[in-house]
Amino acid sequence: MTKYAKRIREKDNVVTAVSDCKAGETVTVRFEGKETQYPCNEDVAFGHKIAIVDIEEGKPIIKYGETIGIASRTIKKGDWVHIHNTKDTYLCLDRDGKPLPGQEGENAPCAIS
Amino acid sequence: MEFYGYPRPDGKIGARNYVGIIPSTGCVNNLCTNLENLVRGTKAIRHDQGCLHPPHDTEQVSRTLVNLGKNPNIGGALVVALGCEMVKAEEIYEGIKESGKPVEMVVMHEIGGMINTMAEGTRKLVDLVSEISACRRERAGLKHLVMGTKCGSSDTTSGLSANLVTGEICRKMTELGGRFIQGEICDIMGGEYALKNLCINPEDGEKIVDFVRDLYLRGLAVGADTRGCQMTSGNVKGGITTLVEKALGANAKGGTVPIQGTLEYAQLVPEKPGRYIMNFPGHGFENLTGSAAGGAIVHLFTTGRGADTGHPIMPTIKICGNLNTNKTMSEHIDVDVSSVIEETETIEAAAERVFEYCLEVISGRLTKSEILGTESMEILIKGPVI
Numbered sequence: 001m002t003k004y005a006k007r008i009r010e011k012d013n014v015v016t017a018v019s020d021c022k023a024g025e026t027v028t029v030r031f032e033g034k035e036t037q038y039p040c041n042e043d044v045a046f047g048h049k050i051a052i053v054d055i056e057e058g059k060p061i062i063k064y065g066e067t068i069g070i071a072s073r074t075i076k077k078g079d080w081v082h083i084h085n086t087k088d089t090y091l092c093l094d095r096d097g098k099p100l101p102g103q104e105g106e107n108a109p110c111a112i113s
Numbered sequence: 114m115e116f117y118g119y120p121r122p123d124g125k126i127g128a129r130n131y132v133g134i135i136p137s138t139g140c141v142n143n144l145c146t147n148l149e150n151l152v153r154g155t156k157a158i159r160h161d162q163g164c165l166h167p168p169h170d171t172e173q174v175s176r177t178l179v180n181l182g183k184n185p186n187i188g189g190a191l192v193v194a195l196g197c198e199m200v201k202a203e204e205i206y207e208g209i210k211e212s213g214k215p216v217e218m219v220v221m222h223e224i225g226g227m228i229n230t231m232a233e234g235t236r237k238l239v240d241l242v243s244e245i246s247a248c249r250r251e252r253a254g255l256k257h258l259v260m261g262t263k264c265g266s267s268d269t270t271s272g273l274s275a276n277l278v279t280g281e282i283c284r285k286m287t288e289l290g291g292r293f294i295q296g297e298i299c300d301i302m303g304g305e306y307a308l309k310n311l312c313i314n315p316e317d318g319e320k321i322v323d324f325v326r327d328l329y330l331r332g333l334a335v336g337a338d339t340r341g342c343q344m345t346s347g348n349v350k351g352g353i354t355t356l357v358e359k360a361l362g363a364n365a366k367g368g369t370v371p372i373q374g375t376l377e378y379a380q381l382v383p384e385k386p387g388r389y390i391m392n393f394p395g396h397g398f399e400n401l402t403g404s405a406a407g408g409a410i411v412h413l414f415t416t417g418r419g420a421d422t423g424h425p426i427m428p429t430i431k432i433c434g435n436l437n438t439n440k441t442m443s444e445h446i447d448v449d450v451s452s453v454i455e456e457t458e459t460i461e462a463a464a465e466r467v468f469e470y471c472l473e474v475i476s477g478r479l480t481k482s483e484i485l486g487t488e489s490m491e492i493l494i495k496g497p498v499i
Contacts, residue, residue, distance in 0.1 A: 004456050006273050008273075008277070016273055018454050018455075018456075030456060046352070047268075047273075047353075049352065063358055063361065064362070064365060066307050068354065068357045068361065069358070081354065082354050086354045086355065088354070088355040088357070090303050090340065090356045092325065092326060092329040092340065093326075100326065100333070102333045
């Protein structure tokens with residue numbers, strides 16, 4: 001059975017699995033009329049993300065064409081991308097670009113899990 | 114593309130032809146329910162507000178009720194008052210009258226008790242229903258279409274199917290002259306800068322970020338981090354990694370359609386086609402009311418696990434991409450888009466199918482929530498309740 005993953009925008013460097021994928025399998029992505037195969041290096045559950053290029057530590061994770069977080073360690077093409085290797089950098093900022101109070105330290109949204 | 118709707122004296126076109134029973138205070142909700150049960154073709158717009166508010170909330174409740182009465186799905190209205198509440202029934206009456214529709218009013222303190230008010234209200238409703246029931250559907254273009262969007266009881270499939278399909282519908286309908294309203298500031302949080310970049314006027318971009326700041330600071334004032342309120346352990350388990358990712362999945366309901374303007378809660382949407390961001394919450398009851406008061410005649414409601422909420426005066430179409438939910442909650446789901454997840458249908462093809470269904474609903478086909486009567490509403494207030 002073909003395992004599919006979804007790519008949303010051209011700029012994205014991750015795709016989202018819409019089947020449960022096992023390590024060593026390939027996933028098929030249909031995007032803008034083209035079909036592409038990518039490796040899957042580890043077990044990735046339905047709804048979770050797979051890198052489609054190598055992403056260096058500190059570089060953006062891009063989905064929906066936007067930066068959704070920063071790689072907290074180097075991610076290889078085919079790796080599962082989730083909270084273990086992605087940092088949530090969202091802060092609610094004031095009009096001068098400074099964080100509003102109450103968001104200090106490790107108190108980032110994805111720390112809640 | 115076109116639909117069949119009810120023409121109103123102010124030039125707007127409605128998808129339904131109800132007489133609205135509009136209480137100025139929650140104190141007369143039971144009376145309104147009794148009237149609704151007694152008189153065919155009416156819809157009671159029950160809410161729990163109207164009194165002991167700070168001035169900003171009195172104004173907001175009043176604006177919401179006037180604009181609900183102006184919604185073209187309402188052909189005429191009966192305003193029902195107790196007589197001592199802060200929200201002024203005369204203002205609602207006069208406000209709705211501006212639209213040229215027939216409006217009547219009953220005040221319980223003046224008439225004396227519920228039984229006599231029921232009698233007088235019933236007589237007035239009979240005349241209103243008789244009058245507006247003569248209105249016939251006419252062909253209308255998409256410039257008359259105002260649509261609301263929202264997601265609720267979402268899961269991983271929402272951001273990968275139903276929301277993307279809705280985004281494609283929004284792209285298409287705005288190109289054809291339509292307008293749509295998006296809000297859910299809690300869901301925009303994390304994606305506010307992406308939306309800011311889509312604003313035609315920079316002031317609107319700043320306003321969207323201000324809506325998010327306001328939500329964050331109001332949470333902080335009561336000791337809550339509203340960023341964390343958005344990310345649940347279920348989200349993380351389901352594969353959502355960051356707040357920004359969650360927000361972008363929700364914002365996908367509007368795709369990359371440029372943003373024409375921002376609206377305060379329950380503010381009427383301007384004439385210009387395009388996408389509007391309203392300051393309404395994610396919570397369904399207040400959210401749907403905000404859309405309806407803004408002028409939406411139909412609402413696209415995407416869901417994953419299966420939400421059942423609809424609004425009394427605005428047909429609410431449930432779109433679901435979860436294969437299992439489409440089976441187990443079938444009596445609540447109007448359109449199944451699990452084909453997008455299963456790779457058997459493209460987003461564009463699914464959008465065409467759902468939009469066709471949407472035009473059928475606007476033209477008279479009943480939604481599941483209308484058939485089952487799963488309709489609720491509330492008006493957003495900031496508080497404190499006094």
